[in-house]
Amino acid sequence: MKRIVGSLGALPVLLMAGAAFADQPRPWEVTFQPAATGIMGQITWFMHYTLWFIVPITLLVLFLLAYCILRFRASANPTPSRTSHNTVIEVIWTVGPVVVLLFLAIPSFQLLTAQYNPPEEPKLTVKATGNQWNWDYEYQVDQPLTFNSAILADKDRQAAGKSDLAVYPRLLTVDNEMVVPVNTTTRVLVTGNDVIHSFAVPAFGIKIDAVPGRMNETWFKADKEGLYYGQCSELCGKDHAYMPIAVRVVSEAQYNTWLAAARTDLGGANKALMAEIDAQRNVASAAH
Structure with a gap:
């Protein structure tokens, strides 16, 4: 009986862990990805x-x-x-x-x-600038945070702790994900630095062009924690196919911890966040 109760108590964590990495393209997919907003x-x-x-x-x-x-x-x-x-x-x-x-x-x-028209005033604003062929993210908070996000080379996977292809698929995994808190209305200001790009995350239902000299705006409110993938959706040059987008949705406490650490050590903050998420998933799997 205790074992059953313990398993039921871990069910929300299991559901979170199961859904966390479900939103990515699948072979022979004929419908939309599961909605996360x-x-x-x-x-x-x-x-x-x-x-x-x-x-x-x-x-x-x-x-x-x-x-x-x-x-x-x-x-x-x-x-x-x-x-x-x-x-x-x-x-x-x-x-x-x-x-x-x-x-x-x-x-x-x-x-x-x-x-x-977001239903409420966005609590977080992130500026996304498209480059050939990566993205710059600028968190417009009290102490702004800026970093670059580019596709992760296969040779760098192990060092980054992203060897699991089920979680970090080839051609979609990046070195630094955009990290946002769950259940938070997030404004994304989108522009281009050289040619026209397009910021698209299918699970969020957003796709908006990144045009040089113009600032476009979109928003999302993710209601499930997890790692969500997108890609540049506007032909932008020879490496257009290698310009992924990755957004990691975490709890508000995890986001605040990550943001504070990322200002001084982005790589360390990312690894600490990944380690915490992996530990949660391992605990959920063991309880199951």
């Missing part, structure tokens, strides 16, 4: 919602094409009709699409509005 949840809902219109319309058009091909082929209809128009049909194919578009447009505009 409310906005991404709305995007996923809207995708499912539109399928209720797309699938029936596609089947209807397929049926009409097949019917016309068979019913009005030359051998079955040697004397074609000379009808020039049909008022009923013209009204149906005019009014029908208008109604469908209204059902799609209203929730679409609502989602678009939500994407650009």
